[in-house]
Amino acid sequence: MEQKIKLPSMGQVFLVLGTFLVLAFAFTAKLNLPIQLALCLGWFLAMGLGIKLGHQYKDLEAAAAEGIFKGTGAILILVAVGALVGTWIAGGIVPSIIYYGLKTIHPSIFLLATLVICSMTALATGTSWGAAGTAGIAMMGIGQGLGVPAPVTAGAVLSGVYFGDKLSPLSDSVILASSMSDVEIVDHIKGMLPISLTAYVLTALAFTLYGLQFGGNADMAQVQEVINLMDANFNISVMAFVPVLIVLFLLAKKFPSYPVIMLGAGLGMVWATLFQDRTVIEALSALWSPLTVESGNAFLDNILNRGGMNNMLGSVAVIIFGLGFGGLLDKVGILETIACTFENRITNEGNLTAYTVATAFVTNVFGSAMYVALILTPKIMSGNYDRMGVDRRMLSRSAEFGGTLTSGMVPWSDNGIFMAGLLGVSTFAYVPYMWMSFISIVLVIAFAYMGIFRPADGKYIRPATSSQSHMATAC
16 A cells, blocks of 8 residues: 655754754864765755655655756856866966956956946846856956955955846846746846846945945055066966957857857867967866966965866765755655745735745755755745735746845855855855845845835736645645
């Protein structure tokens, strides 16, 4: 006789998720162990509960594999960006951008310039990772040369790339959040625009005022030293901007991210051999691991000795374990139990928005990937929107704000691992300066309570269906 499958109780949910959080914190903050181990153990916690509730092991394994499969695109892009950074440094592309940036950007407006440049890059390309790996890493180098603390610069970079990514019709997060919420992409972006622009203006003002303190404190002697060392170690040329423009153009024309970024890495190899006198073997090696640069300047060596596919493998493992864990949480019914608990507490649009944002953040924490948050949040919350007759554009907007803007805040998530490794700043160090994310989340919840910027025509209100809101109806 086949065993009946049960839903977990809230006590069982708290036990599994609480134990995982304890493991994640203990491993990373106390024991200096990799987060990959905590995520691996999280699989066994979820599987153990699943078997107790009546699931078959083979079904649980299939759910984990399905979760990993959904993130394959992110894994490919992660590896490609590592290759691109490695060859762009070897090819003198990143050094040239830093060189010209140090000569032209004044310290007092540097943070504002970082916000604007990174947001425009992400808006044009539709990828926060690509923008961070190109404009972001260059601005990190310029910022350190100007004496701006690295965590502050990282906060400006992330504020910019997530703003641009969130409003670009080319962005996979935009496509995912809108499609999972049953909303057209253009209407999804229009729904986010008023709040996003308000938050962007406030963030720009904050970074401008905060950056004024660096105008008179910049050590121009160090800036000149870095410029001289760049000139001594690389053949600086405006030709270095050609691969950047090609990559940005192709991404803006909606070509797939992975092949375009790998093409950029290939162009970096060409530039390394043509302009930096590297051998073909050295250029090829830069795809896998960074070339060793010993300039005698600690700041410069820290910026230039990074990149390569090899440096991304730890992040790949995090994403694999994290996506599998998210798939198990969905299969076992932990997310469904949480959704049922929410239902009786949601009484107005303000509560609905707050719970949606919180759900997206929680799925980032336990699913370890932005994709998990953007897939599961609409799935968990859609029934509540339909039950209350609330426009689905508010669902897609809240899921995007909660899922995309908080993804870089979780140290073991795909975005947290990627951004920390790429920018050379720990997650906990840069999180306090992710001002765009904090301001946007506060505004979207506050405006929902006040009824401001609310879609009014009801065009995308959808009746509950078994596929879209089974979690709510199962309660």
